[in-house]
Amino acid sequence: MTFDYDLFVIGGGSGGVRAARVAAGETGAKVALAEEDRYGGTCVQRGCVPKKLMVFASGYGEMAKDAASYGWAMHAGGFDWQVFKEKLEAELDRLEGVYRKLLAGSDVEMFDARATVKDAHTVQLSTGETKTAKHILLAMGGKPVKPGIPGEELAITSNEIFHLETLPKRVLIVGGGYIACEFAGILNGLGAQVTQFYRGAQVLRGFDDEARGLVAEEMRKAGVDLHLGTNILEMKRDGEGIWVKATNGTESHYDEVMFATGRAPNTEGMGLEEVGVELGRHGQVVVDAFSQTAVPSIYAIGDVTDRVNLTPVAIREGMAFVETVFKGNPTPVDHDLIPSAVFTQPELGTVGLSEEAARENEEVEVYCTSFKPMQQSFAGREDRVLMKLVVSKANRTVLGCHIVAPNAGEMIQLAGIAVKMGATKEDFDRTVAVHPTMSEELVTMRSPMRTA
Structure with a gap:
């Protein structure tokens, strides 16, 4: 059977882009990639990169205070969200351009469209086109989810936090994972009054107890109002902002509420189960040690598999996929001892x-x-x-x-x-x-x- 491509990648995040351009550039495979949103995926557009830039921005206030103790005559003025936001958006545009250029330079054909799986060798594009490929690689990543609380439509997630028109003065962050704790520190450092609710006994579940205990202690000392064993019962908008009723009996108002209560694989509506791809309990694509699904021609890497949801891991999984499928060197993914x-x-x-x-x-x-x-x-x-x-x-x-x-x-x-x-x-x-x-x-x- 003749196919349009040797490889069709669904998803233009770090893992998908790396697999596509290495397969095309190093093995001469004919490769196409479809992305329905912005190239760079969660890491570049809605995660690691903009978050780290916000971490940098949030630290300069304390730096200026410390500088005075070292003899410098300086002070931190008010943080200008608009100035930072414009520079941030320009940087994300630049990085998306870099990703597109890398793909074009490797002769990867790009489709700015949503792609779903029609059968073991066929993808359906939202433009109406269908394309066939010897191999299909699923690299759609994940998305933030909300917990099903009344009034949750009033809340934002990590997707929207980078695009707020104004910096909130009072913000509630719900969650105790790394995204919640990172943004609590960021917004606190930028001058917002930050409250954080987490339903568990301590933040950063899964990390070393002593380490996460110190992080929580230092967050509180820095000004984050952290409430453990606490969740939202309901929320609604009124004249004072977003009214929130909590399980600890308190009622408060905030300018913004941000949910950082988990992420889910982007598998909904992809047609995967219909063609025989097995999905796990949380919607993740089930794969073997070589990232192969139950359908031999379909592979999956990155957050969509819900193995170790880190950008460098998705890139490593993409490289292992190319080694296995296109270089004839079966390479299982090594998920052991990841810093x-x-x-x-x-x-x-x-x-x-x-x-x-x-x-x-x-x-x-x-x-x-x-x-x-x-x-x-x-x-x-x-x-x-x-x-x-x-x-x-x-x-x-x-x-x-x-x-x-x-x-x-x-x-x-x-x-x-x-x-x-x-x-x-x-x-x-x-x-x-x-x-x-x-x-x-x-x-x-x-x-x-x-x-x-």
């Missing part, structure tokens, strides 16, 4: 197992220190940081590394290499400290704080 960062204030960097997860498997030693970092302490601030190693008592391997500190994301990238290589505590000990730095504590902790 990650949460851009809260302070940041949380982590790789490997939390103390709680590690001690379920074996006896461990915990090396941990918390202290006031030099830069902030000199400025008279009470901020604290955390450096923590979880070590196997049996073979001395570092099972997990957890850092709560400014620039923890930069630190954990490098620590992640050592942990991925199987470094032992003695390997860390043999490494000479870089002084004076916060991260030197990772190689100077000699005695365990506890055995668990």
Whole structure:
């Protein structure tokens, strides 16, 4: 059978774009890609990139205050949301152009249209066209979901937060995951009065307990009004803004309410189950270790599979797909020991197992220190940081590394290499400290704080 393309990719996010251009550029495959929204996907348009720029913007107020303690005659004026918003939108436009240029440079044919799956080798475009391909790659990503609370249509999600016409003075963030905590810190730093509700006992579920406890403590010290064990009962708009009734008995008004209560794979209405693609309980595409679905010609990568929902992971999955399908080198995806960062204030960097997860498997030693970092302490601030190693008592391997500190994301990238290589505590000990730095504590902790 003759096909229009060797590969048709549905979704123009980081994973889909990487797979498309590498398949076309390095193997000579005839490739097409369809994207119904903006190229770059969640990461570039509605996630990592604009969020990190907002993190940077939100930090300058405290920086200016600290500068005075170091002898600089300066102060932070009022933050101008319009100035920042215009520059942010221009940067996202530029990055979308980069993605389009990369695809065009690899001779990938692009369709600015919604694509659905018609059969094992055919996609239907919203333009009315149908296209056939030997292989179809699903890379549609995910989307934020709301929790089904009365009045939830009044709330925004992480999709809309970057496009607000004005910066809210009073904002409620609902959720306790990394998106909720990151935006609580961002908006607080930009000058908003931030309240955060989370129904659980502690934010950042799944991360190391000690690390997430310190993040929550520092968020509160910075001014975020964090309420745990709390959720919204109902909400409605009145003359004072958005009225919210909470499960803790309080009633308050806010200019904006943002839900960060989870994300769902973009599989609805895609025609997947009709052609034999298996979907999981949450709508995720079920795949094997090589990202192949129950239909042999259809593969899936990224958030649509709900494996590890991180941009670099989607890119790695896309590369493994090309190796497997187009280069004849079967390459399973490696999801083990993935370093990650949460851009809260302070940041949380982590790789490997939390103390709680590690001690379920074996006896461990915990090396941990918390202290006031030099830069902030000199400025008279009470901020604290955390450096923590979880070590196997049996073979001395570092099972997990957890850092709560400014620039923890930069630190954990490098620590992640050592942990991925199987470094032992003695390997860390043999490494000479870089002084004076916060991260030197990772190689100077000699005695365990506890055995668990």
